[in-house]
Amino acid sequence: MVVTGASRGIGAATAAAVAAAGAHVVLAARDGQALDRVAGWIKDAGGQATPVPTDVSDEAAVARLFAVVAGFGRLSALVCAAGVLTPAPFAKTTSAMWGETLGVNLTGAFLCCRAAFSAMMHAGEGRIVNIASLSGVYATEKVPGLAAYNVSKYGVIGLTEAIAVEGKVHGISAVCLSPGAVDTEMLRRANPALRPGLTPDDVAELIVALLDSPLAAASGANIPLFSNA
Numbered sequence: 001m002v003v004t005g006a007s008r009g010i011g012a013a014t015a016a017a018v019a020a021a022g023a024h025v026v027l028a029a030r031d032g033q034a035l036d037r038v039a040g041w042i043k044d045a046g047g048q049a050t051p052v053p054t055d056v057s058d059e060a061a062v063a064r065l066f067a068v069v070a071g072f073g074r075l076s077a078l079v080c081a082a083g084v085l086t087p088a089p090f091a092k093t094t095s096a097m098w099g100e101t102l103g104v105n106l107t108g109a110f111l112c113c114r115a116a117f118s119a120m121m122h123a124g125e126g127r128i129v130n131i132a133s134l135s136g137v138y139a140t141e142k143v144p145g146l147a148a149y150n151v152s153k154y155g156v157i158g159l160t161e162a163i164a165v166e167g168k169v170h171g172i173s174a175v176c177l178s179p180g181a182v183d184t185e186m187l188r189r190a191n192p193a194l195r196p197g198l199t200p201d202d203v204a205e206l207i208v209a210l211l212d213s214p215l216a217a218a219s220g221a222n223i224p225l226f227s228n229a
């Protein structure tokens with residue numbers, strides 16, 4: 001299976017958890033050294049991991065990632081956890097900030113999901129878990145400075161619904177998780193004062209459970225995750 005954003009935070013915890021559950025996991029993110037470290041921890045724990053440095057917003061890089069994945073046989077699952085958050089007041093949100101945020105969080109998920117979907121169609125089965133955010137959920141309280149981030153996460157939730165609709169006839173299920181505050185570098189940089197109610201391991205544990213459950217009836221769902229405390 002493939003986990004994006006696997007160099008740290010939720011993606012790294014998910015990669016470790018799915019590997020501990022027996023999957024061979026392909027680790028994708030930009031920082032090759034950090035990916036090597038995560039792969040080392042997984043291997044030391046007896047698991048299988050292959051790091052493939054990838055910028056998910058780069059279509060050619062995503063094509064290279066999934067070419068490597070094809071060499072390992074059937075693709076059972078994809079977890080899209082790659083993401084960026086650059087806070088800025090709306091009036092000061094530059095086109096470059098907007099483009100990068102949408103490019104990684106939404107287009108990156110689209111490119112990875114499309115590549116995985118094509119591989120899974122041929123196999124007649126597959127599972128996709130996308131990480132959105134409570135910031136992308138209608139009627140949750142919004143934090144100022146996150147216009148681009150919020151829009152990208154609304155998009156990921158919509159993308160997941162679209163994949164679920166078209167995936168049904170191919171045996172492909174897709175669900176979205178929308179966590180609140182999780183104790184990661186992203187949160188610590190964005191809001192050092194916020195006390196997170198979730199750990200990366202909490203999210204990873206749920207993903208492992210979802211990947212091991214009958215998902216078809218829930219395909220397209222977005223699951224909000226509030227504090228675990």
Ligand SMILES: NC(=O)c1ccc[n+]([C@@H]2O[C@H](COP(=O)([O-])OP(=O)(O)OC[C@H]3O[C@@H](n4cnc5c(N)ncnc54)[C@H](OP(=O)(O)O)[C@@H]3O)[C@@H](O)[C@H]2O)c1
Nearest residue numbers: 005007008009010029030031055056082083181182184186
């Ligand atoms: N932490 C929270 O409170 C929270 C809440 C709700 C949702 N989320 C979502 O959860 C996901 C994981 O975030 P996190 O909290 O674990 O943050 P994090 O610790 O900052 O990790 C982000 C991951 O995304 C990767 N990434 C960033 N840009 C990338 C790119 N262009 N191509 C490939 N990988 C890229 C990073 O690796 P490289 O830098 O090595 O590329 C890193 O592995 C994100 O989608 C985030 O929006 C987080």
